[in-house]
Amino acid sequence: MPRGRMGGRHGMSTEKAKDFKGTMKKLMGYLAQYKIGLLLVVIFAIGSTIFNIAGPKILGKATTELFHGLISKVSGGSGIDFDKIAKILIGLMCLYVCSALFSFIQGYIMTGVSQKLTYRMRKEISEKIDRLPMGYFDKMTHGEILSRITNDVDTLSQSLNQSATQVITSVATIIGVLVMMLSISPLMTVIAILILPLSMGLIGMIVKRSQRYFKEQQEYLGYVNGQVEEVYGGHNIVKAFNKEDDIIDEFDRDNDRLYRSAWKSQFLSGMMMPIMQFVGNLGYVAVVILGGYLAIKKTIEVGDIQSFIQYVRNFTQPIQQVAQVANMLQSTAAASERVFEFLEEPEEEAAPENPVVLKNPEGAVEFEHVHFGYNPEHTIIHDFSVKVEPGQKIAIVGPTGAGKTTMVKLLMRFYDVSGGSIKVDGHDIREFDRGELRRMFGMVLQDTWLFKGSVEDNIRYGKLDATHEDVVKAADAAYAHRFIQTLPGGYGMELNEEASNVSQGQKQLLTIARAILADPKILILDEATSSVDTRTEVRIQKAMDNLMKGRTSFIIAHRLSTIRDADLILVMKEGDIVEMGRHEELLAKNGFYADLYNSQFEQTA
Structure with a gap:
């Protein structure tokens, strides 16, 4: 398993969002x-809050009317005016209906905004992936990239959907309730407000501690x-390597860190509500005692006490919501930061303003003093130079790690050279648009790549506008037609996600058929026959010989017996060409190539 890429992360220290303000x-x-x-969300949220805030004051009037009616009845008066109370309650019900309607509308609009933002971010991430250099994917795991597309964007969407409306309604509620409380009793309002410093202090302490754990949880x-x-x-x-226990241990170690960071973040966020409720209850008790005293003194009405108590509840609740929003913002910032970090990764160099376009490429390729290293401090290709004429068959051989596949990656411009240049038909490949450049190449790699879909669609990937007859012809040239006919469904058979319902050799035949269908001017064959049996290899070699006629071909092979008829063999060792020539010439030199060639027959023997 390529677990080594992640091994160094176990010891890393995770801190809170590096730039909270910048991210927001x-x-x-x-x-x-x-x-x-968002403006409509603000308007409807404030409207909903205003209707809701007016409720307790109106309900207080009904309570006062009921209280006065009871007193009047005891003293021999007319008693309770039920008609007046009914009118007050009907008006109150209308207010609450309007509040619920406004709340529904703002929730509907906000959901649409958050989903549009999510769609936009996922689209930008998807497009960004196409513009990232290959080196980025060498240092990042696929799962971590997927996590940013799924988990981080989902976290951002959900927290934004919840927190945005809560901020608006909470702020509007605090202001509105404060005005209503002052209209009832400034003294009682002062007592209720005294809980704010204590509340804000507790919120600040919890948010400060929880922020780093939310970041760690996402990481x-x-x-x-x-x-x-x-x-x-x-x-x-x-x-195959009996690594189940090791993998489980590694997963448990990472999962344990995730558990501990998630537990701490959720525990701290969960503490907010009970702490704020406790502080709110203290203010509630103080208001009830003072309200009773003022009612006895005839300073306020009995209904005002009920209204004020409800307002105290409504006053502490938005403070609690603000605390929750502050907590959500930590999660939002952590997720947003990871998404923005991905979107701001350095991209491949843009295409030149006037890229070269070859209408009829000939296929001449020239490497001029090429230097390259995946790490700028460690060069692995040293002063590589060779000139390839159109239609030549070039074989690149050498021991593992000599730089054979690296040369192909440079030719396809998956990486740019550190020094020197690579030219196609006399033009530096950096003068081409990458898409235009790669259309001139056909590749069959050692590692086959097929996607979920029909066999025919996988072959047609080489030329999307090809007809069924074109696909069959290409498959026949690659000696794949016969085995495809034996598959259930033939060309319409669906390959699964990993294409594991066909053999490795059959996968290779399909990729060769794809390259044949593309009909490129330059061919790159990297161990193209390494996964097939000897008999099939001979057939493929014949098909390849026909395909390579009139085309420049680069063949990377460990089995030297397959490249005897190459026009030129480049022998690489530690990033340099140590020998070049035809097969017979190199054997006659009795040098490094001869040693490689003879060693293969010794191993066979």
Whole structure:
């Protein structure tokens, strides 16, 4: 398993969001596109809150009317005026209906905004993946990238949907309730407000401690996803090497860190509500005692006490919601930061303003003093130079790690050279648009790549507008037609996600058929026949010989017997060409190539 890429992360120290303000500013920039929708959310949220805030004051009038009616009845008066109370309650019901309607509308609009933002971010991430250099995927696991597309964007969407409306309604409620409380009794309002400093202090303490744990939770969620994706993709290797226990231990270690960070973040966020309720209850008790005293003194009405008590409840509740929103913002910032970090990764160099376009490429390739290293401090290709004429068949051989496949990656411009240049038909490949450049190449790699879909669709990937007859012709040229006919469904058979319902050799034949269908000017064959039996290899070699006529071909092979008829053999060792020539010439030199060639027959013997 390629677990080594993640091994160094166990010891890393995870801190809170590196730039909370900067991240939130970027998020606000994204939301600016939906300012009309957000403005409507603000209007309807404030409207809903105003209708809701007016309720307790009106209900207090009904209580006062009921109290006066009871007193009047005891003293021999007319008693309770039920008609007046009914009118008050009907008006109150209308207010609450309007409040619920406004709340529904703002919730509907906010959900639409958050989902549009989610769609936009996922679209940008998907497009960003296409613009990232290959080196980025060498250092990042697939699972971690998927985590940013799924977990982080989902966290951002959910927290934004909940927190945005809560901030608006909470702030509007606090202001509105404060005004209503002052209209009832300034003295009681002062007592209720005294709980604010204590509340804000507790909120600040909890938020400060929880922020780093929310960041850590998102980080380790990505690590766990990365390991799960790797293990699932390579479960056969895990089984073959009896690494089940080691994998479980590694997963438990990462999962334990995720558990501890998630537990701490959720525990601290869960503490907010009970603490705020306790503080709110203290203010509630103080208001009840003072309200009773003022009612006895005839300073306020009995109904005002009921209204004020409800307002105290409504006053502490939005403070609690603000505390929750503050907590959500930590999660939002942590998720947003990881998404923005991905979107801000350095991209491949943009295409030149006037890229070269070859209408009829000939296929001449020239390497001029090429230097390259995956790590700038460690060069692995040293001063590589060779000139290839159109239609030549070039074989690149050498021991593992000599730089053979690296040369192909440079030719396809998966990586750019550190020094020197590579030219196609006299033009530096950096003068081409990458898409235009790669259309000139056809590749059959050692590692086959097929996707979920029909056999025909996988072959047609080489030329999307090809007809069924074209696909069959290409498959026949690759000696794949016969085995495809034996499959259930033939060309319409669905390959599964890992294409494990066909053999490795059959996969290779399908990728060769795909390359034949593409009909490129330059061919790259990297161990193209390494996964087939000897008899099939001979057939493929014949098909390849026909395909390579009139085309420039680069063949990377460990089995030297397959490249005897190459026009030029480049022998590589530690990033340099140590020998070049035809097969017979190199054997006659009795040098490094001869040693490689003879050693293969010694091993066979």
